[in-house]
Amino acid sequence: MKPIVQVRDLTRIFGDSCGRCLEHVDETTNICPVCGSVVACGGVSFDLYPDEVLGVVGESGSGKSTLVRLLHFDWEATGGAVYYNLQAAGSYGAVNALELSPFLKRQIRNTSLGIVYQNPQDGLRMNVTAGGNVAERLLTAGWRNVGNMRARSAMLLQRTEIPVSRMDEPPRNFSGGMQQRVQIAKALSNSPAVLLLDEVTTGLDLSVQARVLDLIRSLQRELHVSMIVVSHDLGVIRSLTSRTMVMKHGRIVEAGLTDQILEDPQHRYTQLLVSSQL
Amino acid sequence: MGYVAVKGGGLAIENALKYVERERVKGGSSPIKIEQIGDQLHLAVDRVMGEGSLYAPGLAALAIKQAAGDMLEASFMVRAYRATLPRLGYSLARPTGNLRVIRRISSAFKDIPGGQILGPTSDYSLRLLDFSLKYETEESYREWLRKFTDDAGLTPGEGRLESLPRVMDLLREEGLLEEPVVTPETQQICDVTRDSLEFPAPRSAAMQALARGETGGMLCLAYSNMRGFGSVHPTIGELRVGYLPVEVTNPITGEPYKVGEVKVTEAEIISKGHGGRKGKPKFSMGYGICFGHNETKAISMAVLDRSIQEEEPSAPSESQEFVLQHIDGIESMGFCNHFKLPHYVTFQSGLDRIRKARTIILEKPQDIIKTKEENA
């Protein structure tokens, strides 16, 4: 089975790189001792398969959020390659998506990717109605029938347990949990092949968290969408993912089946994480 | 049934212009001479030259008379006149160290090399209306000048001929002032009178737009920054008023050749360093310059120069695009007043919309899913 996303040596450096930062940093630090640049993401490589939920776990500053932003083209990578082998993405599978024009990157994003951010402000337009937020990707994909768009928005909002009567209200009036669910509906509006979830339950009340996690799990089973789930919370990782990568200082220090990583961590850092949380 | 007069626009305009003229002459006072405006309202002339973007005191004075004192109109007339003039050449870009100073102060230091020279300023005058001005005569002017010259023991002629050291150089020598960023973009010399502004605008384009900007608009934005919608917190490093030589390349010898001089006001302000630059902390600066004696504008310009260099604008005065788009007096005045033009066709369209909108009943969102299910 061919992976739908292949990431090779993905790198993002903040600051004026001396050009050899990657040689100078490792798991103990991500600040280059020569030029002071921060290697937020250092040579990350992995594959994502169809219908798979991949976890990325680490503490803050580990580079896991950077990774997701790079995959969604929110930020420019400093180096490396990403290959999207997606039918909807057309013939781009053979090409490094990071080197495409902004126009083509947006096409891939609009047709094949969805993202949910930790902070709803980042993923939603707060002064646009909830239904409008969900419809936005449909509009950019060329939908031109308002009735159809509203029906699809209403269906997605209902599926994410937002009262449809509130479809024409802006999300700034909603609770935190509701805003997250609107984000999920929005991310799914164009039936993406890959859904990126960045700390989506962090900051929510525990009962609300549970509800959001249940929703994500059931959506995945129903739609078979591949997901990358970023979290510092091992409980979230355990409940959603089948495979996991552990990141520290911008590098993957350990990767494998989620159960194995959590029951029998090999790397010192993973052992520290597991023992301190569970 | 009513009949709407659709003729008569031309006659109405002619009559309106006559009425304007009448407002000017009906009082019976003697016509103002252009020289009187040039001499006694010289600060108005300076302002109009600066905003009209043409150094021509006589034309500015004429415009002020023709516009009956409306400074925006007068600047507009000068600018329109400027548009008819062919471009004969370009002056050489020169440092302003050889400005022939008549006024020069610094707020950053108590005293500076060359001294604090107040010059002609009303900063320290009491703003009490002086009724004796009603009774002046040409004779009283002559008498005053004669007394002034005798008391001062001077021969007529202005300024100090030697150039004064720059206060900012004191900070530079100590390494306390940020060096300007030098890139092809910052070195490029644009011409905003010939090209449309694009954003982000190169530095020369921004400076040109500010130098010919409207004093009130620039003051408003700089003031907003000073009050806290922004963070420049300026100290005036140096303010100079004086005469700057204008030089061109001599077509025969190829050497710089002075063709005249222009009176300018120049301001350099000191502000905190740009965040995120490496190394030890330094000050940054802002630069302002304009035609004539107009300190409010030069200081505002210097504050805005610095504030639009903020990399992450958090206030209107920090957004380069916001500032440069809104400080041209000719454009802002024109657009503001254009709303007096008939807009009845567009308004009719709006009436149509609102009348229709009042008849619409919105479908409830809750009903959408029901309808879909029914249709399925």
Add this chain to the structure above:
Amino acid sequence: MLGEWAAAEKPTGGYNFAYIDEGTKREIRRSILKAIAVPGYQVPFGSREMPIARGWGTGGLQITLSIIGPGDVLKVIDQGCDDSVNAVNIKKFIDRVTGVAMTTETKDATIIQTRHRIPEQPMTDRQVLVLQVPLPEPLRHVEPLEAETRRMHGEGDYGLMWLSLYENIALHGEITIGAGYPLLVNRRYIMSPSPIPRWDCPKLHMAETLCLFGSGRERRIYAVPPHTIVEPLEFEDHRFRVENFESKACSRCGSANETYLDEITDDDGHKFYTCSDTSNCERRCRQ
């Protein structure tokens, strides 16, 4: 001071033909050609100050002055009316600097400069329509920054614009734009046709006449060449709709939903309607 005056005191008519110097005319014509080559794209140009104020038609005026020749016949209208004060003022100025023949008859003009209306009579390929534009950027109400709207046009990234139309429909049941309706030109650029009523938008589609748009203050020229596809932004289930004059008629020529009408209330409080395009109304009355 007096030295400056020698140059200033030219006799009336001492200006170059059509006021603008030849170099500037060439520059503006080049911008016009570029605009024609890329229909609907806003070409930046070095707009000069004119003796009429910014916001009062300096863009349209610069276009007219750059293309006008001694043999042209000029018509100028504002809100559809030849005798409106603004139209008269512009005609006075152009007369003074060109001496060109003037007309109020649409069919006799070779150049028609207009503010906020397109003449009712269809024009030919021997005529040029010059429209005065106050705000050339159709995306401005969804994105205030010029740097960003230029990118949006360049990348064809019009999602925000479509979203604003969707929001209109969600909140008000229909698209609420009155005049100045956004149009998609040549299936590529979204363009503002200037604040003409919706009634006039269909006239731009596959027209015989070249339409030029000028904004002096914002420094943009754009064009719809003849036989260009021009489509209003609409949805399949919420179509573009022109203004409705069904129950109204012109009190002078009797036009019923055939021309755009002005609504007038007289001193007795009685409301009635007349054609906005005055010369067309007079032509109809003569027949």
